[in-house]
Amino acid sequence: AQSVTQPDIHITVSEGASLELRCNYSYGATPYLFWYVQSPGQGLQLLLKYFSGDTLVQGIKGFEAEFKRSQSSFNLRKPSVHWSDAAEYFCAVGPPGAGSYQLTFGKGTKLSVIP
Amino acid sequence: DAGVIQSPRHEVTEMGQEVTLRCKPISGHNSLFWYRQTMMRGLELLIYFNNNVPIDDSGMPEDRFSAKMPNASFSTLKIQPSEPRDSAVYFCASSSTKRTGYEQYFGPGTRLTVT
Numbered sequence: 001a002q003s004v005t006q007p008d009i010h011i012t013v014s015e016g017a018s019l020e021l022r023c024n025y026s027y028g029a030t031p032y033l034f035w036y037v038q039s040p041g042q043g044l045q046l047l048l049k050y051f052s053g054d055t056l057v058q059g060i061k062g063f064e065a066e067f068k069r070s071q072s073s074f075n076l077r078k079p080s081v082h083w084s085d086a087a088e089y090f091c092a093v094g095p096p097g098a099g100s101y102q103l104t105f106g107k108g109t110k111l112s113v114i115p
Numbered sequence: 116d117a118g119v120i121q122s123p124r125h126e127v128t129e130m131g132q133e134v135t136l137r138c139k140p141i142s143g144h145n146s147l148f149w150y151r152q153t154m155m156r157g158l159e160l161l162i163y164f165n166n167n168v169p170i171d172d173s174g175m176p177e178d179r180f181s182a183k184m185p186n187a188s189f190s191t192l193k194i195q196p197s198e199p200r201d202s203a204v205y206f207c208a209s210s211s212t213k214r215t216g217y218e219q220y221f222g223p224g225t226r227l228t229v230t
Binding site: 032034036041042043044045046049090094102103105107108 | 119160219220
């Protein structure tokens with residue numbers, strides 16, 4: 001069965017510093033990969049997704065993620081964090097191609113930003 | 116363009132009462148998902164529908180939970196009778212299987228408190 005691991009439960013960074021949130025997955029083939037963000041009291045919003053092709057994908061709000069097949073990882077990065085980025089971030093995987101649409105979510109990483 | 120709509124946003128009820136949560140998916144989406152989010156267990160998929168048909172309800176905790184999707188624009192999640200351990204945030208999400216890229220779009224959630 002597929003699984004997603006986000007090893008960091010909570011990360012604190014200073015505003016303006018760079019950020020990397022880790023995500024590792026276990027899957028039989030290369031899955032579809034997603035990063036979502038959840039602001040307090042809100043639903044999850046899609047930041048970016050990877051299906052195939054270029055392993056570096058750009059998302060909204062200045063985020064990017066890199067797929068590394070050899071490491072089964074899909075880490076999220078941002079070069080300069082803003083206070084408004086404080087939220088919880090979820091990595092998710094889904095089976096490639098059409099036919100089944102269930103996503104498996106990681107437990108999430110909570111990001112705190114120090115002014 | 117309206118996103119996923121959920122109602123109510125907050126629900127407080129007493130143990131033993133019936134609770135009904137409602138969801139209106141994005142127009143044109145043909146898959147709908149109900150999730151439950153708690154601190155202890157994270158985000159759990161309860162059930163998902165494709166073209167109004169329940170495909171996988173293995174995540175429904177027990178017979179007290181039931182979900183329906185009478186048409187493409189409406190779904191309900193019912194808990195009867197409710198118990199304090201049902202307190203959580205319940206999210207509805209929708210997606211389209213008609214094209215590659217089946218990212219899920221989440222509603223704002225219903226925060227349920229059972230006393």
